[in-house]
Amino acid sequence: MNHKSPILFLILLLSTLPSPAAEEVVRVGVLSHRGFEATLKSWSPTAEYLSNSVPGYKFRIVPLGFDEVDPSVRYGQIDFLLVNSGIYVNMEVKYRVSRIATLDNMVGSEPYNVFGGVVFVHRDRRDINSLENLAGRTLMAVDETSLGGFQMAWREMRHVGIDPHRDLKQLTFSGTHDRVVMAVQRGEVEVGTVRTNILERMADAKQIDLNEFRIIAPKEGSAFPFARSTSLYPEWPFSKLHHTPNMLAQKVAVALLSMPRFSPAASAGNYAGWTVPLDYQSVHELFRELRLPPYDDIGKFTLADAVAKYWYWLLLTVGFLLIMFVMTTWVARLNRELTRSKLHLKQQHDLILNSVADGISGVDLDGNTTFVNRAMSEITGWKSHELIGRNQHQMLHHSRVDGSPHPPEECPVYRTFHDNIPRFIDNDLFWKKNGQAIPVEYTSTPIRNRKGQAVGSVVVFRDISVRKQAEEDARQHLMDLAHVARLSTMGEMASGIAHELNQPLTAIATNSHACIRMLESGKAGMERCADVMERIGAQAERAGEIIRHLRKFVSKEQPELTTVDLNELVGEVLIMIRPEAGRAGVRILTDLDQTIATVRAQRIQIDQVLVNLVRNAIEAMSDPATTTKEVRIATANQGPGLVSVTVSDTGPGLNPEMKSRLFTPFATTKPQGMGLGLSISLGIIEAHGGNLYLDPEPATGAVFRFTLPVDPEERSR
Numbered sequence: 054m055n056h057k058s059p060i061l062f063l064i065l066l067l068s069t070l071p072s073p074a075a076e077e078v079v080r081v082g083v084l085s086h087r088g089f090e091a092t093l094k095s096w097s098p099t100a101e102y103l104s105n106s107v108p109g110y111k112f113r114i115v116p117l118g119f120d121e122v123d124p125s126v127r128y129g130q131i132d133f134l135l136v137n138s139g140i141y142v143n144m145e146v147k148y149r150v151s152r153i154a155t156l157d158n159m160v161g162s163e164p165y166n167v168f169g170g171v172v173f174v175h176r177d178r179r180d181i182n183s184l185e186n187l188a189g190r191t192l193m194a195v196d197e198t199s200l201g202g203f204q205m206a207w208r209e210m211r212h213v214g215i216d217p218h219r220d221l222k223q224l225t226f227s228g229t230h231d232r233v234v235m236a237v238q239r240g241e242v243e244v245g246t247v248r249t250n251i252l253e254r255m256a257d258a259k260q261i262d263l264n265e266f267r268i269i270a271p272k273e274g275s276a277f278p279f280a281r282s283t284s285l286y287p288e289w290p291f292s293k294l295h296h297t298p299n300m301l302a303q304k305v306a307v308a309l310l311s312m313p314r315f316s317p318a319a320s321a322g323n324y325a326g327w328t329v330p331l332d333y334q335s336v337h338e339l340f341r342e343l344r345l346p347p348y349d350d351i352g353k354f355t356l357a358d359a360v361a362k363y364w365y366w367l368l369l370t371v372g373f374l375l376i377m378f379v380m381t382t383w384v385a386r387l388n389r390e391l392t393r394s395k396l397h398l399k400q401q402h403d404l405i406l407n408s409v410a411d412g413i414s415g416v417d418l419d420g421n422t423t424f425v426n427r428a429m430s431e432i433t434g435w436k437s438h439e440l441i442g443r444n445q446h447q448m449l450h451h452s453r454v455d456g457s458p459h460p461p462e463e464c465p466v467y468r469t470f471h472d473n474i475p476r477f478i479d480n481d482l483f484w485k486k487n488g489q490a491i492p493v494e495y496t497s498t499p500i501r502n503r504k505g506q507a508v509g510s511v512v513v514f515r516d517i518s519v520r521k522q523a524e525e526d527a528r529q530h531l532m533d534l535a536h537v538a539r540l541s542t543m544g545e546m547a548s549g550i551a552h553e554l555n556q557p558l559t560a561i562a563t564n565s566h567a568c569i570r571m572l573e574s575g576k577a578g579m580e581r582c583a584d585v586m587e588r589i590g591a592q593a594e595r596a597g598e599i600i601r602h603l604r605k606f607v608s609k610e611q612p613e614l615t616t617v618d619l620n621e622l623v624g625e626v627l628i629m630i631r632p633e634a635g636r637a638g639v640r641i642l643t644d645l646d647q648t649i650a651t652v653r654a655q656r657i658q659i660d661q662v663l664v665n666l667v668r669n670a671i672e673a674m675s676d677p678a679t680t681t682k683e684v685r686i687a688t689a690n691q692g693p694g695l696v697s698v699t700v701s702d703t704g705p706g707l708n709p710e711m712k713s714r715l716f717t718p719f720a721t722t723k724p725q726g727m728g729l730g731l732s733i734s735l736g737i738i739e740a741h742g743g744n745l746y747l748d749p750e751p752a753t754g755a756v757f758r759f760t761l762p763v764d765p766e767e768r769s770r
Contacts, residue, residue, distance in 0.1 A: 076111040079103075079301070082131035084140065084289075085116035086195060086202065086248075088229050092116040095322045096135070102318035106308035110301070118228070119196040126150065132297045133305065137248075138336045139200030139345075141290050145333075146347040152290035153306040154327040157314075158250065164314065164325030166288045169281040170205030172246045172269040175237055181244065184213045184270045184282075191223040193233050193242040200336070201248025202230055205283035208339050209270065231255065238265060249279040254323065286339070287331040412516075415500070417509040418470055420444045420461065432516050434486035445512070449483045454490065466512055469497040473507040483514065492517050564589045614653045616764055619688050619698055620645045622656065626663045627686075630671075634684065639671050644687040649696050650763040658737045659761075662745070665730040666700040666757050673704035673755060694763045695743075701756040707747070715747060734759075 081100060085092040093114060100112040115131055122140055125131050126148050134141070134150060144150040157164035174181050181190065187210060195202025203226070207217055217224050223242075227233050230247040234255055237245040256263045268280045277285060291309060293302040309327040312319060319326050341348045360367065412429035414422055422440045430437055433449060440448060446461045453459050461467050465476045475498045482490045495514030499507040568582055568589075623645060634641050667684060674682045681703045691697040707715065716735045731745075738745040738759045748756035 076104075076109060079107075079110045079112045079133065080115050080131040081112055081133045081135060082115045082117045082122065082125050084122065084136040085118055086137070086199065086229060087231055087251075089116045098318040098321035102312065102316065103305060103308055106311070107301070107304045119198050122198075123147075126294060129294065129296050132294060132301075134292050134294060135289055137200040137289055138286055138333055139204050139340070140198055141292060142333060142336045142340060143198075143346055144292070149295045150292045152292040152330040152333075153302055154291040154309045154329065155331045156288040156291065157325040157328050158288055159314075159319065159323055159325035163278070164328075165277065166328050166331060167277070167285040168201055168288050169249045169272070169277070169279075169285045170201045170203075170209075170246055170283040171249055171252065171280055172206050172209070172244065172282040173237065173252070173266045173280075174244050174269060175240065176265055176267045178243060178267070181269065184210050184215060187215055187217075187244055187269075188220045189222050190244050191225075191242045192217060192221050192244040192246065193225045193227055193236050194246050195230055195233055195248075196226050196228060199248075200286065200339075202233070203246060204339060204343065204345065205248075205286065206246040207343060209283050211343065231260070234261060234266075244269070246282075249277075249281045253279055284335070286335050287333055290330060290333070291327065410515075412512075412514045414440070414445065414512050415509060416445050416466055416470065416512060418507075420446055420467060422448075423509065432485075432491070432514075433483065439486075450481075451484065452482075452490075454482050466497045466510055469499050469510040470507040473499050473501070473505075475499065480517075492521050561589050615656060616651050617654045617656050617659065618651050619649060619659070619696060619761075620647065622659055622663060623686055623688065623698075626660060626667060630664060630667050633668065634671055637671050637675060637682070639674055639682045639684055641667075642683055642685045644685060646687075646689045649688050649690050650767050652696055652741075652761040653764045654741050654761060659741075662734040662737055662759065663698070663700070665734050666759075669730065669757075670700055670702035670704070670755070673702050676705065679704055691760055695760045696763060697758055697760045699756060699758045701748075702754040704754045706753070706755050712747065716745075 081096075081103075083092055083096050087095075093116060096114045100114045103112040104110065115125070117125055117131075117136075119140075122134070122136055122144070126134060126144050134144065135156075136144070141150065141152065145152075155166050157166045158168065172184065172187075180186070194206070197203060210217055215221075225242065227236060230251040233245040233247050234252065236242050238261060252261070252263060252266065255261045268282060270282045272281050272283065275285070291305075293305070310329070312326045314325045316326070337348075340346070409426060410428055412432045413426040414429050415424045417423050421442055422445045425437045425440050429435075429440070433440075435448065446459075446464050446467065450464055450466070451459055465478050465481075468474075469476055475496065477494075477496050479494045481493055481495065483493045484490055493514045494517050495512055498511050498513075500509040500511060502508050564586075568586065571582065623643060627641060627643075631641065663686075667686070670684045674684075683703050685699075685701045687699045687701075689697050689699075716731050735745045738761070741761055743759055743761040745757070745759040748758060
């Protein structure tokens with residue numbers, strides 16, 4: 054049953070209910086070749102006409118799909134049947150259905166009780182001009198059992214040597230005539246076939262334009278008014294089922310034959326009434342020729358008949374068997390070669406794995422090791438048979454660097470074959486058989502099956518102990534180089550710092566002598582001596598502060614990171630740098646954001662970066678031609694998780710050649726400079742996870758800026 058079966062069941066159920074006037078319900082099954090709604094619209098007036106013409110009976114239309122006709126007749130679900138001539142012939146032979154009238158179709162003002170089939174294409178298909186051209190084309194028909202919508206055209210194609218089931222590129226059935234027409238119009242198929250009068254009816258309903266289509270193999274020379282490609286056959290018969298009373302059938306036949314040509318029922322169905330039953334012998338002949346039911350098993354078919362009819366198929370079968378024998382032999386030989394190649398590939402695979410210096414292992418979805426290479430065993434100390442089949446995480450990755458357990462669900466290898474995403478880990482720990490931890494970097498890549506699903510992962514790792522040591526050595530070298538640079542900077546700043554120290558020391562000596570003289574003269578009061586002593590203490594604290602900063606600046610810093618307020622660092626640097634700025638006539642301005650976050654840094658190294666940048670700015674304005682000499686130091690929060698420090702000057706700026714190699718070691722514009730200050734500063738900032746750069750488009754002078762990440766503890770708050 055198709056999608057209309059529930060509706061058919063509902064109609065049949067309703068038809069069994071008694072009518073208000075106790076009339077007996079008579080069910081008329083009508084082939085729904087143009088759709089369910091169109092069938093009810095066309096034939097319900099005919100049912101109403103019969104109800105009025107045959108007292109005591111209520112006639113109801115039951116639309117039937119092509120595949121619903123046979124079961125409806127077989128199980129007596131209807132009383133009368135109105136179908137195409139082909140289906141009627143089958144029902145006549147199988148279930149003794151008998152015709153009582155034949156439909157007169159209305160064409161203009163003339164009735165016609167015959168119809169045919171039409172084969173058509175879109176007007177743009179100039180390459181299809183005859184039925185012979187249909188070979189290798191796509192064709193859509195109404196239904197396998199549709200007389201006008203397929204079987205008539207099939208007979209005509211057979212006459213020119215075309216078998217639609219074998220010679221067409223594609224044969225499809227739409228279920229209704231209208232769908233066939235629209236499919237050809239839209240170019241979904243190349244050729245269509247429907248019964249006559251369908252194209253004209255759709256054109257009258259403004260659904261199509263007849264000029265869009267072209268008829269294939271048109272039949273001419275008769276008074277039949279519609280375009281056709283086949284012979285003419287009798288129209289649909291109105292027939293009664295075997296269980297229907299003859300008396301009722303006689304009354305229905307009289308009512309149909311008495312229907313006026315232009316009655317409302319005939320107009321609604323677009324027909325001109327009914328005529329006496331015609332001879333359907335031509336339909337029987339068509340079915341015999343096409344070997345269709347009920348003539349699909351005529352006569353005996355002997356072996357000789359089979360050989361005579363299908364000798365070429367027998368030759369093809371023998372040839373096919375010979376080819377299959379040759380192919381089987383060839384495939385067997387290829388299989389042997391494939392086995393040898395597979396063994397060779399496995400040997401090459403093992404050779405390649407064992408020639409790689411990095412450790413390689415496979416892990417399945419349970420976390421168990423599936424294979425390892427030689428380097429894996431050499432690096433970890435585990436033999437291959439000790440690793441394969443055992444949990445990789447429990448063997449190599451069970452603990453963190455601090456000794457705490459490493460949960461399997463947090464392991465990158467475990468995550469890889471669960472989310473199907475490759476991972477690269479640049480710093481982690483694996484544990485050797487002897488319990489020693491080794492620093493490693495590794496990739497974890499999912500192994501996928503044909504459906505793209507992860508079935509495990511491949512881990513490729515490398516012992517980075519040597520690299521970690523080299524990084525530590527480089528860091529220590531940078532610290533040593535930075536210390537030497539600070540000592541060199543202190544040597545250059547020595548005279549200015551000595552002058553800065555001399556002032557508080559001179560003030561201390563002068564105030565001390567004055568206090569002594571006042572005490573010796575006996576004229577000194579307690580308040581006055583206390584005031585002098587406070588001045589001496591303030592100058593001593595000033596000198597001590599300068600000395601503390603100097604000692605801290607030239608000392609070797611500790612590797613530990615501490616929480617640092619960059620505004621405080623700026624203040625410390627100004628204490629040391631103001632004497633040199635004063636001698637150079639440079640004014641130092643500050644714009645410090647008091648809301649900036651703290652950072653984790655080595656305090657002395659950031660001091661050194663600030664001193665380098667400020668001294669470079671002061672020296673950049675040593676030219677007497679520079680009228681405005683100002684250095685501005687600013688701090689600010691920059692973006693999410695960053696703090697910036699900016700040092701700008703009003704000097705002449707840098708030339709393009711110098712900008713291109715500004716942070717290159719030994720690049721300098723100073724006659725006595727070493728060219729290491731900016732290079733060391735860049736290394737310090739990058740070691741802290743920040744960035745040091747030159748503003749590419751300053752208004753005047755040069756603008757240097759460095760950024761540092763915010764203290765993680767403060768960021769989490």
